[in-house]
Amino acid sequence: MSAHGSSDSINLTLHVWRQSGPEDKGGFEVRRLNGVSTHMSFLEMLDVMNEQLVAEGREPVAFDHDCREGICGMCSLVINGQVHGPIPEITTCQLHMRHFKDGDSIYIEPFRAGAFPVLRDLVVDRSAFDRIIAAGGYVSVATGNPQDANALPIPKRNADLAMDAAACIGCGGCVAACPNAAAMLFTSAKVSQMALLPQGQPERDRRVLAMVQQMDAEGFGNCTNEFECMAACPKGIDVSNIARMNREYLRASMCSAEGA
Amino acid sequence: MLSWLSRTASSSIGKKVLMALTGLCLIGFLVVHLLGNLSFYADADGAAFDHYAETLDSNPLLPIAEIGLLVLFVAHIALALRVTAQNRDARKKGYAVRTDHGARTPGSATMMLTGLVILVFLVVHLAHFRLQKAEGVSMAGLVRHELGKPLGAGVYVVGMIALAMHVSHAFQSALQTLGINHPKYTPLARKFSLVLGVVLGLGFATFPLYVFFLGGNA
Missing domain, CATH: 3.10.20.30 (Beta-grasp domain)
Structure with missing residues (x-):
């Protein structure tokens, strides 16, 4: 050489x-x-x-x-x-x-x-994330012909924020980096991407309640706002999504009829 | 009937929301407490401070306020212990090598430690000025007596360093937990949190430093 x-x-x-x-x-x-x-x-x-x-x-x-x-x-x-x-x-x-x-x-x-x-070795079971998604991380709509592109006006800023949240690839790095092994960044990104868009509105309250409940049931830790998750995230998911999920959760818990 | 409320309060977000609310109330108490204490500097003989203490003492609503404070402290501490225990359980097997990713601050990384130091300080503080309080005893004199001792002054300064660190993370963290986040105000709130911690810590720390090094108002 x-x-x-x-x-x-x-x-x-x-x-x-x-x-x-x-x-x-x-x-x-x-x-x-x-x-x-x-x-x-x-x-x-x-x-x-x-x-x-x-x-x-x-x-x-x-x-x-x-x-x-x-x-x-x-x-x-x-x-x-x-x-x-x-x-x-x-x-x-x-x-x-x-x-x-x-x-x-x-x-x-x-x-x-x-x-x-x-x-085994370096392989971990991340199916807890799948169960959080299964609890509510989807939109139940009958798929049909695509409608006219601008039939649902969406503010550019919301479209951008939803797209940024949807950049989450679900790798679990946020959990690994969190001092408390919390899954707040992942769950909040998945809650946010739909809470920001009109298609997510019908199931908005039920979704956040079910996803947080599943997140807690999986044994993840509690968020202490150290933001190590955001610093470690390969997609740069922002912690403002966590604030949004907290807001969504409080709104759904205290102000909606969901879970009464 | 109210199962939704207990379900909310016992969720991960609910517990943190209760910690945030109790914490913000405690910060409010600290601000008022510091403003009241500043009367210590109003005159040379401590008459203003004594008058302030007596006015507080003679208020019939004081016991109710004290019970309220006790509830806030107990709730905040109990939730902190519960949340911390759960967080430990969430990662029983830790990393052999741990390098932060750059977002932690000295305040955020030590919340449990500074909280415990503040708790110890609080016990000493109550023993000094709540349990020793008696009819006709000058509060300003009691302050000069306790904070004039090296150990007394030292405990207060250490307690206030812990308080400054705790609040520097706490205020903005509480807002984030409550979902109060805005691209225009959140950057300011993060800076304000640091300023608030330093002002409260430094403000309270002036009393032991003043009494110990300058002999108080004597």
């Missing part, structure tokens, strides 16, 4: 969380990984490590991934204590090894929350 080329590869010490199943205690496995190309993504680096493990006849490290282009919300990981790694507003699959230095030690842990039990 040329002198220039040598800076394109780094040697790392990985501390990877291994856990054989939900009941296993688990622990860190330390592994040297040499000659890692800085052009690789973080997940590609893990692929290389896994190829070596397989070649050694050992179990590869289980980790979640799917689209690898930052839009599906499947990848996770807490890298050196930071959700989705050290770079703001990207998912782990979009993190590249050029952000690490030769000789670095990297701690790789699963998302930690009681409501997200570890299934």
Whole structure:
């Protein structure tokens, strides 16, 4: 390799969380990984490590991934204590090894929350989010022919806010980053995207009550407004959504006939 | 019949709303308390402060106000303990490496700790000025006596540092919890929260510092 080329590869010490199943205690496995190309993504680096493990006849490290282009919300990981790694507003699959230095030690842990039990190694069960959505995160309308585009006037600002909230990919990074393992940012984004639009109005009160009730039943923590969720969110979901959900919840609880 | 109310109050958002409301009421109490205490500086012999204390004391509504305050404190603290216990339960297994993402503040990260320090301070404070209070005893003299001691002054200064940190996060956090969020006012409210914490903490801390270093009004 040329002198220039040598800076394109780094040697790392990985501390990877291994856990054989939900009941296993688990622990860190330390592994040297040499000659890692800085052009690789973080997940590609893990692929290389896994190829070596397989070649050694050992179990590869289980980790979640799917689209690898930052839009599906499947990848996770807490890298050196930071959700989705050290770079703001990207998912782990979009993190590249050029952000690490030769000789670095990297701690790789699963998302930690009681409501997200570890299934194996770095894979956690995030189906609690699916159950929150199933509780009310939808609009029940009979689908038919699309109506005229401007039949329902929507203020530009509300359309933008709803779109920003809908950017949530449901990765669960907010829960992982929250000091209290709360799911307020996720749930509030899903409540907001529909509370802001006319299509969401008929089920507005029932939706927020049911989703918050499910969120609590899943065992997520309570929000203490530290906003670590927003700082860690790969999609930059704003905490004003949490304020909106609080407002929606109080309105539905105190002022609507829902739940009487 | 009122199951919806208990359901609301015991939800995650409901508990935080009650904490926010009780907290805002307590902040209101602190503002009035500080304004009243400033009469300590009104004259050299403490007559104005004594008069203020006696006026408060002779008000027949004082016991009702005190019970109200007690309810606020007990509710706020009980909710804090409950919420904190639930938050601990929500992540029994923590991270080996924990790096903040940059949004936490010294105030926000230490709410439980500063709250407990304020609670200890409150017990000492009540022992000093509520339980020792007696007919014909000069309140200004009592303040000079207790805050003139190194331990007394120290407890008050530490308590007020904790109060400043607590309120610096608390005010804007309470507004967020109540859903009061607006692109025009929220940035101001966040700054005001910090200012309010510093003004309250510093304002109350002037009393022990003044008495201890300058000997009070003597």
